[in-house]
Amino acid sequence: MNLETVSTNRSFGGTQGVYSHQSEATGTAMTFAVFVPEHEAGVKLPVLFYLSGLTCTHANVMEKGEYRRACAEHGIIFVCPDTSPRGDDVPDEEGYDFGKGAGFYVNATEEPWAKHYHMRRYVEEELPAAVAANFPADMDRQGITGHSMGGHGALTISLRNPGRFKSTSAFAPIVSPLNCPWGEKALTGYIGADKAAWREYDACALIEDGARLPDLLVDQGRGDNFLDEQLKTHLLEEAVRTAGMQATIRLHDGYDHSYYFISTFMADHIAWHAERLCA
Amino acid sequence: MNLETVSTNRSFGGTQGVYSHQSEATGTAMTFAVFVPEHEAGVKLPVLFYLSGLTCTHANVMEKGEYRRACAEHGIIFVCPDTSPRGDDVPDEEGYDFGKGAGFYVNATEEPWAKHYHMRRYVEEELPAAVAANFPADMDRQGITGHSMGGHGALTISLRNPGRFKSTSAFAPIVSPLNCPWGEKALTGYIGADKAAWREYDACALIEDGARLPDLLVDQGRGDNFLDEQLKTHLLEEAVRTAGMQATIRLHDGYDHSYYFISTFMADHIAWHAERLCA
Numbered sequence: 001m002n003l004e005t006v007s008t009n010r011s012f013g014g015t016q017g018v019y020s021h022q023s024e025a026t027g028t029a030m031t032f033a034v035f036v037p038e039h040e041a042g043v044k045l046p047v048l049f050y051l052s053g054l055t056c057t058h059a060n061v062m063e064k065g066e067y068r069r070a071c072a073e074h075g076i077i078f079v080c081p082d083t084s085p086r087g088d089d090v091p092d093e094e095g096y097d098f099g100k101g102a103g104f105y106v107n108a109t110e111e112p113w114a115k116h117y118h119m120r121r122y123v124e125e126e127l128p129a130a131v132a133a134n135f136p137a138d139m140d141r142q143g144i145t146g147h148s149m150g151g152h153g154a155l156t157i158s159l160r161n162p163g164r165f166k167s168t169s170a171f172a173p174i175v176s177p178l179n180c181p182w183g184e185k186a187l188t189g190y191i192g193a194d195k196a197a198w199r200e201y202d203a204c205a206l207i208e209d210g211a212r213l214p215d216l217l218v219d220q221g222r223g224d225n226f227l228d229e230q231l232k233t234h235l236l237e238e239a240v241r242t243a244g245m246q247a248t249i250r251l252h253d254g255y256d257h258s259y260y261f262i263s264t265f266m267a268d269h270i271a272w273h274a275e276r277l278c279a
Numbered sequence: 280m281n282l283e284t285v286s287t288n289r290s291f292g293g294t295q296g297v298y299s300h301q302s303e304a305t306g307t308a309m310t311f312a313v314f315v316p317e318h319e320a321g322v323k324l325p326v327l328f329y330l331s332g333l334t335c336t337h338a339n340v341m342e343k344g345e346y347r348r349a350c351a352e353h354g355i356i357f358v359c360p361d362t363s364p365r366g367d368d369v370p371d372e373e374g375y376d377f378g379k380g381a382g383f384y385v386n387a388t389e390e391p392w393a394k395h396y397h398m399r400r401y402v403e404e405e406l407p408a409a410v411a412a413n414f415p416a417d418m419d420r421q422g423i424t425g426h427s428m429g430g431h432g433a434l435t436i437s438l439r440n441p442g443r444f445k446s447t448s449a450f451a452p453i454v455s456p457l458n459c460p461w462g463e464k465a466l467t468g469y470i471g472a473d474k475a476a477w478r479e480y481d482a483c484a485l486i487e488d489g490a491r492l493p494d495l496l497v498d499q500g501r502g503d504n505f506l507d508e509q510l511k512t513h514l515l516e517e518a519v520r521t522a523g524m525q526a527t528i529r530l531h532d533g534y535d536h537s538y539y540f541i542s543t544f545m546a547d548h549i550a551w552h553a554e555r556l557c558a
Contacts (some may be wrong), residue, residue: 008537010502011539066345223289235448263347 003134005229006031012072013038016062021130025122026085028116028149032127033058033080036135037072046141046277047077048167048270051123051150051157054182055101058082062145064259070270074278078270081127083149085116097182104177106201107152108190117190124157131170143167143273147262148226149174149182151218155203159211167276169217169269171262172224175236176204182230204239216240216247217272221255221264283414284314285310291351292317297337300409304401306394311406312337316351318503323417325556326356326410327446327549330425330432332401333381333461337361338425345539350548353557356416359548360406362428364395376461378466383456384432387469396469403436413532422446422552426541427505428453428461430497434482438490446555448496448548450541451503454515455483461509484519486539495519496551497524498544500534 006018006196014037023030039045050061058080061067071078084090084103091112101120104214130141131273144165146154151173158168178198187198200207220233227233233249238246254262285297293316302309303418306463318324327350329340341348350357363369363382370391371378382398411418422443425433429454437447456462456479466477478484499512506512519526535541 009535010500010533010538010543011535011541016539063343066348066542068539068544069345221289238465254289254290258288259342260288263345264289264291267348268384 002132006059011035012068014068016068018062018069019059019134021033023085023122024127025118025126028085028087028090030085030122031058032130033062034131034135035071037075037077039075039136044136044138045075045077045140046078046143047137048143048145048273048277049079049081049123049127049154050082050233051105051144051146051153052181053081053148053150053179053227054083055096056083056150057101060259061262064263065266066263067266067270070267071259074270076274077131077135078261079127079131081123085118090116091251098185100255102149102186104149104201105157106187106188106190110190119153120157123153124161128261132148141166141277143169143277145169145175145269145273147171148231148257152177152183153202156201156206157205158213159203160200162211163176167215167273168213168267169272171218171265171269172215172220172231172257173203173218173236175239176202176203176232178202179235180230204235207239207243207245212243212245214246215276216245216249218247219252219269220249220263221236221252221257223254224261226257226258233245282409287365290314291347293347293351295341295347297341297411302364302401302405304405307364307366309364309368309401310337310361310379311409312341312345313410313414314350314357315355316356318354318415323415324354324356325420325422326358326418326421327424327552328358328402328406328422328433330361330384330429331359331362332425332427332429333362334375335362335429335435336380339538340541343542344545345356345542346545349546353549355549355553355556356410356414358406358422359411360402363398364498367549369395377464379427379467383469383480385429385466385469389469389471392469398432398543399436403434403440403481409485412473420445420556422448422450422556424450424548424552425448425452425535426520427510431456431462431482435480436487437492438482438485442491446494446552447492448551450544450548451499451505451510451536452482452497452515453510454518455481457481457484458511458514459512475495483514484524486518486524491524493525494523494555495528496548497528498531498548499528500536500540502533503536503540505536517538
């Protein structure tokens with residue numbers, strides 16, 4: 001796999017890079033960002049994947065997420081993929097919540113999406129391989145997190161791949177696509193109307209069906225416009241309580257859905273991952 | 280003066296706001312950002328002004344500057360003005376280094392710029408008055424910093440107003456507009472060809488002419504594309520050495536001109552200002 005370096009910038013003693021490669025999963029070029037902290041030659045570092053939300057590219061969290069200080073402090077590589085395939089030949093729809101910028105971390109089976117929209121396979125298989133091959137990454141120490149649609153991605157990918165991620169967290173995740181308009185639109189469009197097929201893309205349903213994480217950290221703002229209709233954090237609270245699964249789900253007065261919220265709690269999440277990845 | 284609230288977001292326990300007001304200095308609406316950390320009712324906090332560089336609005340540092348954690352920790356209000364007047368009736372030129380986004384913190388005397396381009400008066404007089412009137416700001420404890428063109432602004436405004444700012448710093452400042460293409464273009468255009476009139480807009484010339492700061496912190500990347508032709512940090516080193524003025528001017532291998540550089544050293548600068556503002 002050939003990785004093209006789009007840009008590198010020195011930051012917090014390490015290197016913030018942007019890279020592009022040809023993806024078999026999506027049949028397109030894919031761009032992702034990687035921060036590699038300063039480290040001794042030959043040392044391999046734990047890796048934290050961050051999956052972004054609707055409308056985002058790799059760049060939003062890279063510019064606004066404020067993760068580099070904490071990653072430099074703890075010695076963690078931070079990887080930020082795009083949220084969908086891109087390009088003129090990739091189908092799209094009007095609206096911010098389907099098509100480009102809204103891949104929903106699924107493998108699409110419905111046309112015309114099935115040709116390119118395979119963000120599940122990209123994030124589960126191809127991206128980790130690219131990271132392992134090109135960066136000083138210890139793939140035995142992976143964590144995953146994400147925001148909103150990316151929180152949904154982090155939760156579902158980790159729940160479906162037990163043992164792969166030593167740590168899982170999320171910022172304001174969509175916890176149950178089966179039970180919100182964003183999820184219904186995306187899964188109907190990408191996967192089809194059979195809701196039985198949706199359960200592997202629903203964190204609450206995966207937990208109901210027996211999947212477990214050893215631990216989980218979730219932060220959610222009470223001032224988030226999307227909380228009641230789309231995010232429904234209480235469904236995740238119920239699922240983990242019913243399952244007896246360890247989880248810390250924190251609600252914060254006044255915080256909204258933006259990067260002003262994410263950046264506030266980013267260092268906490270990285271420290272929490274570091275406890276599980278760097279011990 | 281009526282201040283319109285454009286937006287507020289809770290962040291790091293405080294409030295990141297964006298505000299707009301009608302400016303007499305520029306004859307336009309002006310937008311600025313203010314972060315107010317969590318604080319006890321009735322307490323007044325020190326204020327740090329951050330002046331941005333070419334092409335920026337108030338938003339660049341607000342999104343990418345990573346100042347909120349340190350401001351929350353030290354209890355400092357952070358104020359980010361725009362870099363020029365804006366609006367359809369404000370004259371502009373092609374090119375990123377003159378006109379909109381490039382006010383250069385001068386009071387223009389040349390036409391057609393003299394009607395609106397009064398960023399010196401705006402930042403020296405009108406913005407502090409707006410901050411004092413609308414936020415819990417202790418105007419006896421002001422600091423100033425900035426980046427590139429904004430570093431030039433911070434240095435020259437502080438040098439021309441002895442005693443107003445208890446602390447002054449800069450990131451990759453233009454230290455001598457008399458001696459670089461950006462400065463020559465801007466000052467010729469806004470002020471005219473008489474270089475004697477430029478000296479009050481040149482940090483090195485102000486120091487040569489007797490202005491002093493009690494102390495100064497400057498960070499500059501050695502990998503900055505603009506260092507040799509535009510920024511010329513060595514001219515400031517020579518000026519402070521000749522003047523016997525206390526200053527810490529640090530050069531950093533590998534760092535460029537971007538917010539990846541600024542954000543790396545932002546917390547250092549805020550801590551440095553805090554030592555002088557919060558003692």
